[in-house]
Amino acid sequence: MTYDATNGYRQIMTEKWVAGYLKGWEAWNDWRRTGFPALVAAPDATDARGIPTRQAYSVTEASLNATNYKNAVTALGGSDHNYVKVWWAK
Numbered sequence: 563m564t565y566d567a568t569n570g571y572r573q574i575m576t577e578k579w580v581a582g583y584l585k586g587w588e589a590w591n592d593w594r595r596t597g598f599p600a601l602v603a604a605p606d607a608t609d610a611r612g613i614p615t616r617q618a619y620s621v622t623e624a625s626l627n628a629t630n631y632k633n634a635v636t637a638l639g640g641s642d643h644n645y646v647k648v649w650w651a652k
Contacts, residue, residue, distance in 0.1 A: 572598050594651065614644035615651060 563573055575598035582589030593601060594615060603612040619642055624631045635642045637649070 571596075575599070611645045616644060616646060616648050618642050618644050 563577065566573060575592060575596045578592060579589050579599050582592065593599070593613075601613055603609075619631055619634065624642075631642075638646045
């Protein structure tokens with residue numbers, strides 16, 4: 563890829579995403595943080611909501627730390643699933 567100063571950040575983050583192929587969590591978090599590359603969910607995806615934007619809390623967290631779990635879910639808008647945007651992504 564030839565560097566283009568007007569799209570440098572996009573190009574760098576896209577290359578970093580490709581390089582993160584074997585580091586899935588890191589590549590996913592870079593995508594969530596930057597929005598690059600511009601990903602589109604597969605047309606035959608099993609979930610029409612698109613690409614997950616966060617990890618839901620575990621059942622263990624909900625049962626062993628119920629008070630703080632409820633507070634955290636309330637802060638998320640009342641729903642704990644993989645498609646609720648975290649505070650910095652809203």
